[in-house]
Amino acid sequence: MAPFDYDSLVTHSEDGARRFEAAVEGMTCAACIGEIEAGLRDLPGLDHARVNYTNRRLALEWRDDAFDLASAFERLRLMGYTVRPFELAESEREEIETSRFLLRCLAIAGFAAMNIMLLSVGVWVGGDIDPSTRDLFHGVSALIALPAAAFAGKPFFKSAFTALRAGRLNMDVPISLGVLLALAMSVYETLTHAEHAYFDSATMLLAFLLLGRFLDHAMRRKTRAVAANLAALRAPLACRLSSDGAETVVPLVKIAPGDIVRVRPGERLPVDGVVATGASQLDESLVTGETKRRAVACGDQVYAGSMNYDGALTIRVEAANGATLLDDIERLLEKATNARSRYMRLADRVSRLYAPMVHLAALSTALFWLWRGASLHDALITAICVLIITCPCALALAVPAVQVVASGALFRAGVLLNSTDAIERLAEADTIVFDKTGTLTSPEPRVVNASGIDAGVIDLAARLARASRHPLARAVAQERPRAEPLEAREAHGQGVCAMVEGVEARLGSPAFCGLEDEAARLGALEDDLSLVAFRHGERRALFQIRQVLRSDAVETIAALQARGFVIEILSGDRIEAVEKIARALGLSAWSGGLKPAHKVARLEALRAEGRRVLMIGDGLNDAPALAAAYVSISPIDATQITQAAADAVFLGERLAPIVLTLDLARKARARMRENLALSVIYNLFAVPLAMAGWLTPLIAAAAMSGSSILVTLNALRAGASPLHLSPALRERAQLVALADSSGQKTRMEAAR
């Protein structure tokens, strides 16, 4: 393996300290924290090694030039951890900042609310409190509340201001209005030595809302971090060939058009370009959906994401010139993404109704009291009381609280949400469109006739297969995941051989092992079959390898049909191949040989029929379809562009998470509606009180916190699921998903 060019990812701070971050794979328990940190402690020159267990990341800091990053990585590799260098995406950095800002706001609002409550309780309880003491308490409350609200209210004020400037109303408008009016009125009342001040309500409201917002944000950040780690782990690295022939491995972002990149057999192409030297077979199923391999030679156009089968290639990287397949996909993707941003969230729809209604109620209250002969001051105070009590605390918590609980439950089940409104849209889906290659079938081809082959033969073949990087050999190796690799010699483009018990054992093409006749007989029957031959003296075998259905595909489709979903397959693969899969799954609606634009057109047609389509796909050619559908899910072993286009991604080989996601989404949506209903009921009781002018600060405080707590408790029910996976199971699911098929040693083995 060529050396990795780490320097491009080291960040230098002003005081000369250098910092490097990496995602660590294989961290399964808390003991790993100590193991990693202690293991690196005595490296010369290293100042600081700190594991972040929440994010599964490692940060290294040093000043000394004596420190060698490569040796740190080597040591971690020996301990059994896979380390992938990591560049914090700008978006994630912003998220961290926002999260800290919200926490700061929350702390200040909480501090203010508690201290003001301390004073307010005195005023409420001490009925015969003398007016000057009451004024002192109100004055101190004002001193705390005003600066606290000015700081902690910023997230709401800003969002409300933006919305108003754009001529819209969102939930933050009535919130900001309620808080500001409550404060202004309370200051006026304090100055005029009046009895009631609402500083406690205003600050408590902010504290509750900030708590909801912070939790929502924290959950999203956690999911993003995991997704970013996974992206780094299976990620875009490329082996660059410099002009003097030296090879260095660099992150993909550092590759420029015109560079020469080397791709070995068994690797995926990291870039688009033209073959400069070499010839090979490419599996482009991820790009086009087609499962038949394409032969390429010098001068052919090749696409990122294709799997290189036979020979080493060097590729000249091309800038996108507007004509390649990828550009087409980009264009379709952009169009589709624009089309979808029109979705309006449940909470926004409610606030669009709610905000004008409460403002109207306040106005009519003021007018009513004026008409009844009340003074202008009293009429205004009553109107403001209506605005304070309708300040949509419970309403603003109703949806995010459920969202936090539901996405937490999904996270534990190995499903990560990309977009905030995904849950609502998932709950509304009524039609499911599957891609075939890599989605219904497992991403890697499998041996299908293992039961017909002698177990001893498979043991030996798997050990031989470990020595090869050929994708078909990996399928054989997968039959015995714990096999010890053999010292084998690789015959280029044919197979591997090794001496076992004095006899040569061979694994490779049928010709390499002298099994052409049998192979020809089998190959004539089915043409999507790949064969790997094995020979050891008199023992011989032919491994039949092909794309197979994911292990629970049949059950999952049946479960989805039982829930009333209409299911369809849209694939870019050959029609015969799609038909076979559709028949195996018992589906009558399917089409094959589709280009990305055809898939989008089909989805548009379904939308025109009034269907809400959930698209599930993984290939590059699915990315536009994923973005065009009403909502979309993608398996995480897919390409990055697909993951980015999907609303949710799931881990692991099984399709079961799809059923679980849909169930949870529907449940969560039911909870959201209940919560909205609860907050409306709350208003039905509280608003008449305020309109009648009976509202006191005590009632306001009790009603608001009561309704908020009620809504939050109800939201918690969204996560209580019988399908709930234990942490151990989740870890296993992630491990299975991540386990590199090329034979990764477990940490236990490495430690010995």
Place this chain on the structure above:
Amino acid sequence: MIVLLFLIPLAQLLGLIALGAFMWSLKRGQFDDLDGAAHRVLMDDDIEGEHER
């Protein structure tokens, strides 16, 4: 009621100290890895020779 003139500022001061401590720890990144912190407290890495196992 003179006592209030002492007690109210005192209560606020104590609250402010707590708020300051929270802000300080937030700035120091102590809230960045809550899961890790929960486990680190149980580690015996301060006992000599323990990690030589």
